[in-house]
Amino acid sequence: MGLGDVTRAGVLAAVKECQYLGRETFLRRYGFGRATTYELVLDGNRYDSKAIAGVAHLYSVGNLLPAEDFSGGARTVAHRLRVLGFTVEDGISVADGTQQVAPQLVLQPRGGARDRGPQNFAKSIRQGIRITDIRNALGEQADALAALYPSGIARLWGSTPAARSNNEKARALRGRRVGDDVFFYAKNHFIARARILHLFDSPPVARMVWGTDENSATWEHIMALGEIEEFSTPVLAAPILRSLDVPAPLRSLTLRSSDDYLRVVRLLPVRRPQVSRNLRHRFPPRLHS
Structure with a gap:
């Protein structure tokens, strides 16, 4: 099993958990570091692409893809996320603003x-x-x-x-x-x-x-x-x-x-929120500090 098993629904589920826990707690929980180059961009927010992909594997097939088991780069994580229809920005485009995030x-x-x-x-x-x-x-x-x-x-x-x-x-x-x-x-x-x-x-x-x-x-x-x-x-x-x-x-x-x-x-009509049938999972309980 590997990145090829990651599904779009799994990525969306991982993003939702990251939003629920917060970035730092999410990274600590699953043993990932901050992204150094590639970031997943979704609805104007940025996420650590490798961490999202690893946790998305958990939601897609049932087991976490640990950080040490794969590399996060243009030909791996970024490629898989783009194949699934997501926007991934590298350090150059993030820094100089050449890549638009808002939809046309x-x-x-x-x-x-x-x-x-x-x-x-x-x-x-x-x-x-x-x-x-x-x-x-x-x-x-x-x-x-x-x-x-x-x-x-x-x-x-x-x-x-x-x-x-x-x-x-x-x-x-x-x-x-x-x-x-x-x-x-x-x-x-x-x-x-x-x-x-x-x-x-x-x-x-x-x-x-x-x-x-x-x-x-x-x-x-x-x-x-x-x-x-x-x-x-x-x-x-x-x-x-x-x-x-x-x-x-x-x-x-x-x-x-x-x-x-x-x-x-x-x-134009306000977009109705849509919940994927593939995201029927329960989030972990809120952590108390």
Whole structure:
């Protein structure tokens, strides 16, 4: 057993315990030191990546991965956490502030009946795709999706290639990243939101899940999504698009910056807290000094 057994749910559980105990108590309890280079960044807070990974192993498979049994570096802990969809910053990016933590805003047209948008949304977002059904097409992505979705059900959405190399869609495909928030648009409203957990390109997976469009293109630029929330009351898009200088109706995948997102966040529904079914554990009793 090793870092490959660490799951996303296990990491979230370790983070929650660290929040409960406090950093120093958490590190002492499990025998880890402070991070010297790599930090896990989650919801604007920083955590010692190696300690979180070691304790996440406990929550994932039942036994702690002690500090002396593995190294914390770019090819080990940082790589595993990034595969699971988390942001990890090294000493350089932490010091000079070159890496943004706040999510960007991805505006995603769902598509209409002609594009099979409603059917595809119901199939691969609301219902989800069984990883076992597409494993042969996934190749090296199979392990990443299995780690992201312990239930075995992946929530996927894809985009066809951009017609030009520097149009709005092409810039969004290049610039979106893990941790960004995605808002789905249909019939002049935003109908749902999600968070990007993983990004990959795969025409075989796209053809297996969604087929091809009338031009024989497929939705090969794929987002693996989590924290999906369909709005009980769709949100009128016009005021938001106007504030972002985006033409209405929304016709293309569009990316806006973290600062732009902050400008319109008051116009969007407050995110409902979500508790993963995989985090049903009891925290240790509070320590008394």
